[in-house]
Every structure is written in structure tokens, then in C-alpha cells.
Amino acid sequence: MFQTSLLEPTPGVGPLTLAHRTQLGDGAWVDVLPGWLHGADGLFTALADGVPWVAERREMYDSVVDVPRLLAFYREGMALPDPLLDEARGALSVHYETRFTTAGLCLYRDGRDSVAWHGDRVGRGSHEDTHVAVVSLGATRPLLLRPRSGGPSRRFPLAHGDLLVMGGSCQRTWDHAIPKTTRPTGPRISIQFRPRGVR
Ligand SMILES: O=C(O)CCC(=O)C(=O)O
Numbered sequence: 403m404f405q406t407s408l409l410e411p412t413p414g415v416g417p418l419t420l421a422h423r424t425q426l427g428d429g430a431w432v433d434v435l436p437g438w439l440h441g442a443d444g445l446f447t448a449l450a451d452g453v454p455w456v457a458e459r460r461e462m463y464d465s466v467v468d469v470p471r472l473l474a475f476y477r478e479g480m481a482l483p484d485p486l487l488d489e490a491r492g493a494l495s496v497h498y499e500t501r502f503t504t505a506g507l508c509l510y511r512d513g514r515d516s517v518a519w520h521g522d523r524v525g526r527g528s529h530e531d532t533h534v535a536v537v538s539l540g541a542t543r544p545l546l547l548r549p550r551s552g553g554p555s556r557r558f559p560l561a562h563g564d565l566l567v568m569g570g571s572c573q574r575t576w577d578h579a580i581p582k583t584t585r586p587t588g589p590r591i592s593i594q595f596r597p598r599g600v601r
């Protein structure tokens with residue numbers, strides 16, 4: 403008998419008041435809430451199978467290279483690929499008093515997939531405080547943050563169903579990355595909710 407539905411909790415999100423804030427310095431902070439999303443197994447499968455993932459290629463200096471992850475982007479007004487993402491976005495918008503209008507999705511197929519050091523500084527994030535909320539599904543990967551002014555990096559391992567919100571000056575004053583790893587690593591999907599004009 404197929405009993406997965408008996409073991410999988412009802413899809414939904416937990417209370418955001420439980421998020422733990424870390425002040426990073428330079429006006430930047432992160433909130434972390436492990437296991438915020440319930441029903442992460444079903445969401446992972448729905449997104450892995452249902453999202454039209456794109457393998458992008460980008461110009462780097464004088465060559466064209468594969469972006470080391472698969473991508474999908476839901477612009478403002480586009481229907482999200484799963485109702486649980488609508489619920490997550492609604493809860494985040496209320497709690498952070500921010501209208502999260504876009505959703506970026508990344509699929510890291512294995513440890514060779516990654517995102518290099520960067521801030522989400524296309525648009526408003528380059529000169530204003532913003533929120534970028536990341537929901538993580540699947541394999542645990544660390545999100546690293548390091549101050550642009552110099553100094554050691556901070557490591558936030560993100561597991562299945564975890565939430566991390568970057569806030570304050572984080573996109574301007576800190577960079578973040580998901581490094582490659584040579585350890586055997588299963589697939590990970592991340593969902594980034596951003597306000598209008600932040601990318
Ligand atoms: O996958 C993540 O958790 C972060 C992705 C990211 O930083 C981005 O797409 O800008």
C-alpha cells in the first residue's frame with residue numbers, strides 16, 4: 403500500500419516569529435528558521451518535475467560558459483508553480499512588511515553546481531535596504547556570507563524546508579555564495595522571493 407501521504411505532514415508554513423536573527427555587521431542581518439516549510443518532500447518533487455528548468459549560458463570575458471545550476475524565474479504577476487509557494491510568499495510579505503513580487507528558482511543538480519560570490523545588486527538592492535528570502539529544499543548546502551569590507555565568511559547550512567532571509571544592507575555590504583563541494587551531494591532546489599526591482 404502507498405502510505406507516503408500518511409507520513410508527509412500537511413503542506414504549510416510555520417510561524418515566522420520563531421526566526422532567529424543574526425546581526426552580521428555593517429547594517430546587514432539574516433533570519434534563519436529551520437524546517438519552516440512543512441510538506442517539503444512533495445514540493446521538491448512537484449518543482450523538480452513541473453518547473454520548466456533552463457540551462458543558461460553566459461558570457462564570461464571572451465568565452466561562453468554554462469551557468470552551473472538550472473534556473474527558472476517567475477516575474478511579477480506570473481502564477482507560481484505550486485500553491486505552497488503562494489502561501490510561503492504571503493506569510494513572508496506580511497511578516498516582513500514587504501511585498502515579495504518575484505520568485506527565482508535554482509536547481510543544484512549535485513555538488514558541482516554552485517553560485518559564485520555576489521550580492522543581489524541588480525536594481526534597488528544596490529542602493530537601498532532590501533529583503534531577499536530563500537527557501538531551501540532537498541540536499542543540505544551551506545550558504546556562505548562574507549563582508550565586502552573584508553573579513554571572515556559566515557556559514558549557514560540550509561536543509562530541507564529551511565528558510566533564510568537576508569535583510570538590511572545585506573545585498574550591498576555582504577556577498578553570498580553556495581560553494582561547490584566534492585562530497586557526494588544530492589539535488590537541492592532554492593526559491594528566492596524578492597521585492598519589485600531587486601534581482
Ligand atoms: O540558492 C541559494 O540559496 C541562493 C541563490 C542566490 O543567491 C541567487 O540566486 O541570487
Ligand SMILES: [Fe+2]
Pocket residue numbers: 520521522578
Ligand atoms: Fe543571490
